[in-house]
Amino acid sequence: MGTRETLFQEHFPAFTEEQSADAFRRYGEVVSFCGRPGLPDLFVAAFATEKEKLGPLALNPVVAFALYRELSTFLKARGAI
Numbered sequence: 001m002g003t004r005e006t007l008f009q010e011h012f013p014a015f016t017e018e019q020s021a022d023a024f025r026r027y028g029e030v031v032s033f034c035g036r037p038g039l040p041d042l043f044v045a046a047f048a049t050e051k052e053k054l055g056p057l058a059l060n061p062v063v064a065f066a067l068y069r070e071l072s073t074f075l076k077a078r079g080a081i
Contacts, residue, residue: 005062028049029049031050032047033046033047041061042058042059043058043059
């Protein structure tokens with residue numbers, strides 16, 4: 001396992017349903033997104049709710065792929081892809 005994979009496991013963020021609901025009440029849903037490749041081998045993304053912006057955030061390839069997998073699973077389950 002490489003350094004990035006190790007860091008992914010060591011710093012894996014978890015949250016409860018209650019924390020998820022609290023975040024939604026506080027910020028609302030994400031309504032916009034901008035992303036593009038960044039240097040040296042990162043994907044840089046920013047998100048916006050109606051209340052505020054988050055980012056830009058630099059995602060390394062391990063995190064970007066994990067996000068891709070989760071989003072693909074989510075969208076496939078809803079028949080969107």
